[in-house]
Amino acid sequence: MDRITSANVFVTIAERGSLAGAAEALDMSRAMVTRYLAEMEEWAGARLLHRTTRRLGLTAAGEVTLARCRELLALAGAIPAAGDAGAGEPRGLLRVACAQFLAQTALAEALAGFLRRYPRVTLDLQVDNRAVNLVEQRIDLAIRITNALEPNQIARKLGECRSMLCAAPAYLAAHGLPAAPQDLARHNCLAYSYFGKSVWELARAPEGGVAVPVGGNLTSNESMALLAAAVQGAGIALQPRFVVQPLVAAGQLVEVLPEWQVQALGMHAIYTSRQHMPPSLRALLDYLADWFTRRGAEF
Missing domain, CATH: 1.10.10.10 (Winged helix-like DNA-binding domain superfamily/Winged helix DNA-binding domain)
Known part of the structure; x- marks a missing residue:
């Protein structure tokens, strides 16, 4: 055998x-x-x-x-x-995993550009809001937005995901505009359920940082669902800035506490080994790092 x-x-x-x-x-x-x-x-x-x-x-x-x-x-x-x-061109199949909102709002565009540059590579995009096991699920590359990488994970930082607080004009008209971070505790905040008890961290000079426990009547493991609920006036949401800004410009959402900065999260490409990396995977890592760097002002 x-x-x-x-x-x-x-x-x-x-x-x-x-x-x-x-x-x-x-x-x-x-x-x-x-x-x-x-x-x-x-x-x-x-x-x-x-x-x-x-x-x-x-x-x-x-x-x-x-x-x-x-x-x-x-x-x-x-x-x-x-x-x-030897052939001088990356080729073959790569399996890539990421969360749904990242696939819809950014990664699909980035991967389409990569495939135009490297047409002999085939990508299998696995969309899952849970952190996948790369070995068990045979994933070559996972894109995660987090500040809590596991100690033994091999990762390359692609950039930072900056977030903002937002709510629909109708919600703010009915419940008032928070004047300080502590006011969030009295509002209906739409939280991401994977984080357990949600604490939103904000900072402003010269006061420094403040952590506010928040809660509300709607949580979800999918960021896009919370964004859609916020647009419908369900409450205040904490969302990636690059997703929210077009909705703010269109008048569908209003930035809440704009003078306060929400803690940024790292955007990481995670893979299993630095040794014997296929040219296709190395090319994808380099392409994504460059793609997110060029669009750094949007994230």
Whole structure:
């Protein structure tokens, strides 16, 4: 049997924690996964896995073999990358993940420009408001807006996403315009539900920063839903500036507390490894960094 495939199956079993999980991830039958595991153990000359009460675990030989299999797969992956480098043009499939509002308002335009420049690359855009597992979901690149990256994540900062407070004229006519950040606690604030209890952080010289706990009768895990509700007069929303500004210019929304600055969030491209990076992925990272830099005033 193919030893590279055997190594890939073994790595997937270790990452997913079960033969069934590996079979699902690789779109392979359970019997075939078992055969590849047996091939890998025969090649290694040792038992690589042992069972616990709930999941598979690695033996001592399995730990060593796992590290070597990952090195083998990285080297195998570098062979087509070398072909790309020789051809001088990025090519192949890249799977990209981001949140819905970012896909609709910015990334779709950026990716369209990238594909015009690199027509031999194919992109599969996965839109999901949850933070995806790059390994399990086979994502090459995830774009996230956050100030709380996990310690071991490999990321390249593309820029900053500046936000603003906004509300519809009808809401402000009915409930009044906040004069200070503390007034937000008395208003119906439309919060992003993934943040749990929402605290909006604002700053202004010379006062400095202030953190205001906010709440309201509508939360959502999707930013665009909160924006649409704000336009309809449901309450005050905290939204990316580049999304809100056209609506303010059109009179559909009004900026709230414009003299106060809302804490900016970093916009990051997250990927799995800096080593043996395919030319297509490196080209996409460089393109996005340049694209967001050129539009920095809008974000």
